[in-house]
Amino acid sequence: MKEYVIIVAGGSGSRMGSSIPKQFLELDGKPILMHTIEAFLLYNGAIEIILVLPEGQISHWEELVHKHQFSANFTIAKGGTSRYASVKSGLSKIKEEGLVAIHDGVRPFVDTTVIQNAFETAKAKGNAITSVALKDSIRKVLPTGGNQTEDRTHYRTIQTPQTFQSQLLKGAYEVTELPTFTDDASVIEHAGHAIHLVEGSYENIKITTPEDLYIAEALLKKRHR
Ligand SMILES: Nc1ccn([C@@H]2O[C@H](COP(=O)(O)OP(=O)(O)OP(=O)(O)O)[C@@H](O)[C@H]2O)c(=O)n1
Numbered sequence: 001m002k003e004y005v006i007i008v009a010g011g012s013g014s015r016m017g018s019s020i021p022k023q024f025l026e027l028d029g030k031p032i033l034m035h036t037i038e039a040f041l042l043y044n045g046a047i048e049i050i051l052v053l054p055e056g057q058i059s060h061w062e063e064l065v066h067k068h069q070f071s072a073n074f075t076i077a078k079g080g081t082s083r084y085a086s087v088k089s090g091l092s093k094i095k096e097e098g099l100v101a102i103h104d105g106v107r108p109f110v111d112t113t114v115i116q117n118a119f120e121t122a123k124a125k126g127n128a129i130t131s132v133a134l135k136d137s138i139r140k141v142l143p144t145g146g147n148q149t150e151d152r153t154h155y156r157t158i159q160t161p162q163t164f165q166s167q168l169l170k171g172a173y174e175v176t177e178l179p180t181f182t183d184d185a186s187v188i189e190h191a192g193h194a195i196h197l198v199e200g201s202y203e204n205i206k207i208t209t210p211e212d213l214y215i216a217e218a219l220l221k222k223r224h225r
């Protein structure tokens with residue numbers, strides 16, 4: 001079955017507060033987004049890559065590709081004003097049926113085992129959503145004020161890749177966008193499908209706020225040892 005990955009990098013990175021979108025910040029002398037692309041090429045050198053970029057940053061990306069002599073093949077799609085709109089734009093580039101992984105451009109430490117497991121489960125069950133167990137205790141903040149303890153074994157932290165049979169995902173993305181959608185699992189759940197969780201990795205961090213860059217540097221150092 002044909003394999004695609006839509007790498008969503010259409011955001012502005014407001015929580016990072018950097019002068020350029022965080023997906024273009026350098027780690028080990030190379031933009032974060034290039035590390036993410038390479039992680040998928042390591043899994044499958046022939047995977048079809050769709051890269052979703054902010055419309056106003058496409059020429060900046062092209063300059064970076066030139067500067068770093070980055071030779072990967074990819075199709076560019078224009079990002080939207082929400083993650084949902086960006087994924088939808090990426091999906092419009094898929095013409096042939098297959099399996100599609102949706103992955104955050106700012107999760108460069110995803111490894112081959114996680115990607116492979118997600119594709120295999122999606123092939124068998126229709127979808128595969130990577131997740132990890134919570135490490136901290138959690139409390140629920142009540143609308144009436146106050147808070148109460150919750151059993152953390154009832155919860156999982158959700159990551160990407162989130163992988164799907166392409167027709168199933170395209171169908172689900174025809175529904176109206178809800179403000180509560182923060183990932184693709186929510187979209188297909190809303191369309192009535194059961195979600196299949198697969199194991200992610202604690203190293204598969206989403207680079208979101210400035211301190212995540214220190215964690216990213218440490219993870220890179222560990223990999224180079
Ligand atoms: N309109 C958007 C918003 C987000 N994303 C992508 O979705 C991923 C996860 O989103 P997040 O970490 O929230 O990125 P930003 O939206 O850029 O960050 P922030 O919410 O801090 O502004 C990122 O790779 C981001 O580029 C996207 O493609 N299009």
Ligand SMILES: C[C@](O)(CO)[C@H](O)COP(=O)(O)O
Pocket residue numbers: 083104158159160182183184206208
């Ligand atoms: C898709 C995601 O990375 C799963 O954890 C997350 O939902 C993205 O959320 P964000 O608010 O766009 O960072």
